[in-house]
Amino acid sequence: MSDSTIEAIKKQIEENPIILYMKGSPNQPQCGFSAKASQAVMGCGQRFAYVDVLSNPDIRAKLPEVGNWPTFPQLWVKGELIGGCDIIIEMHESGELKEVIDEAAPQEAQ
Ligand SMILES: N[C@@H](CCC(=O)N[C@@H](CS)C(=O)NCC(=O)O)C(=O)O
Ligand code: FES
Numbered sequence: 274m275s276d277s278t279i280e281a282i283k284k285q286i287e288e289n290p291i292i293l294y295m296k297g298s299p300n301q302p303q304c305g306f307s308a309k310a311s312q313a314v315m316g317c318g319q320r321f322a323y324v325d326v327l328s329n330p331d332i333r334a335k336l337p338e339v340g341n342w343p344t345f346p347q348l349w350v351k352g353e354l355i356g357g358c359d360i361i362i363e364m365h366e367s368g369e370l371k372e373v374i375d376e377a378a379p380q381e382a383q
Contacts, residue, residue, distance in 0.1 A: 278331040282339050286349050290377040291321035294336055295346040303327055306358040310346040313365035319378040350377045 285292060291314070297303030299311040303325075314321055326333035326345050337343045340354035348355040350373055355361065364370035 276335065278335040279339060282332060282336055285322070285324065286339075286352055289322035289349075290351050290379065291319060291374055292349045293321060293323045293346055294326055294332070294349070295323055296325065296327050298325055299323060304345075306344075307346045310348065310358045310361045313361050313370060314348065314374065316365065317371045317374040319374050321374070350374065 293299075293311060293314055295302065295304075295307035295311055297307055299315055302308035302311055311323070324332060326336070333345070336345075336347065340347060340349070342354055342357065344357055346358055346361070348357075348361055355364070355373065361370060364373070
């Protein structure tokens with residue numbers, strides 16, 4: 274089955290080891306759930322990609338099908354869905370989020 278939006282999403286997920294789908298941007302989140310999630314991911318100190326689903330309505334409509342997850346935010350690491358706000362916060366508090374993100378981040382040149 275070919276759907277250009279789904280293909281585009283899969284490409285984003287493949288090409289970006291850490292990608293957060295959210296409402297707004299990390300600096301200007303447009304929803305409390307996205308604000309909390311992006312704060313937690315930023316707190317891990319690695320660069321990450323993000324997509325604002327409010328300015329990309331096609332992605333907002335189709336992403337839930339890709340990961341079988343209905344809401345935003347969604348954090349994807351190394352091609353796999355980690356989860357939404359609740360899971361991100363829980364993993365941040367346990368220290369597991371930083372481990373997962375550090376492990377996925379490309380090594381910076383020395
Ligand atoms: N408990 C959820 C909260 C997220 C949530 O409920 N998001 C809603 C409101 S922002 C959502 O994305 N609804 C679908 C939509 O707006 O497209 C989580 O852990 O991520
Ligand atoms: S935009 Fe209303 S709860 Fe997220």
